[in-house]
Amino acid sequence: MGRWEPNARLRLVRAAIDLFAEQGYGSTTVPEIAERAALTRATFFRHFPDKREVLFAGQQVHTALLADGIAAAPRTATPVEAVAGALDALTSTFTPDQREFGPRLRAVIAGTPELQERAAFKRAGLAAATAAALRERGVPDAAACLAAEMGVHAFYRAFDRWLEAPYRETFPALARHALDELHAAAAALVSGPPSAGPGRPAP
Amino acid sequence: MGRWEPNARLRLVRAAIDLFAEQGYGSTTVPEIAERAALTRATFFRHFPDKREVLFAGQQVHTALLADGIAAAPRTATPVEAVAGALDALTSTFTPDQREFGPRLRAVIAGTPELQERAAFKRAGLAAATAAALRERGVPDAAACLAAEMGVHAFYRAFDRWLEAPYRETFPALARHALDELHAAAAALVSGPPSAGPGRPAP
């Protein structure tokens, strides 16, 4: 068919983001996206399992990056240190490109429950993978889950700040600050009594 | 139409759970569910916005319960204590009924990515509402998010244990134990150096 146009996937992604930003997600049909990318409906679904996924393609890499980053941490590192290192490895891979598409992406997702759902799922997957990598290092389950949640939380928080334009900080630096912030918050939380609130013991 | 059969919603939920458990979620169509409930397709969608939601009806209450529980905590309570109280209020409302449907529900969801997505979304909403309620009390954002995440995590963890049959502990007791466990894990996490891992400072 025609000449072998490279980057069919990329063309679909760009077409989708453009159309979603112009007309909204719900008012854009898959045939429309395919048409703008000079492709057909069927080809779209060959590249993405469903319409939502076109906006989340590439996040799969993040999971691997985070998990590998945890695994690559020195043996002596504490869980939080391992998370910090992995976060650094992950955020270092982000390009100005992604910073440009970011705002439009966030806007579309924020305005579409269907996409928020997918985003929540991706985020949960990221946290689960990170927690698994930490458990692999011998970190007990509860601590692994908590540290993973802190890491993922820091990542998204830093991503938001990275997108807000006038910052002159790098993404890795923002991520580190966010993680430190959460670490300090955790310290403040546990400084109180461990469990003296209301509630009755089991009979 | 016919006599005014009460509990159309409930009949739909039970029919859906039964059919999903029998044939799987993907192999069950909405008309099938409606038929078993002696209703029609259109009526199903009048009661639930989509096919997935039939399994999550009722979780809306949990959000309100958790948030109200946080708000009702005494002024002097620490964030974690407030969460503990709210968790107690929430888990106290669970009935043996829900413990019966639980396992089938979990199984169906675990085997269906589409439903895991919805579950992740609901969970995120729960955490967000809890965090908002904590912020309302003056808890700083980072701490609120972290404490909320601990609470929600403890809730789901306790729910899983509550469903595993041979336990003789009440749901509130399990929740409290789960929260204590996470609290201890957090204390262990922050006992290390705050942020001495790899990674370069911002230029």
Added chain:
DNA sequence: ACGGTCATGTGACCAAGTCTCATCACTGCC
């Protein structure tokens, strides 16, 4: 040239979700 593979186009099909209109029971009012 020839056969294989890979990306794509084509068209049919199913099920989810939306919408409009008709129907019937119950309620309250005259």
Added chain:
DNA sequence: GGCAGTGATGAGACTTGGTCACATGACCGT
């Protein structure tokens, strides 16, 4: 007692997401 209003339902058409089987044409190695 009859009559309009309300609310839940049924019926059926329609759009769209998602799947599938099959055909086509370009590239590659022999």
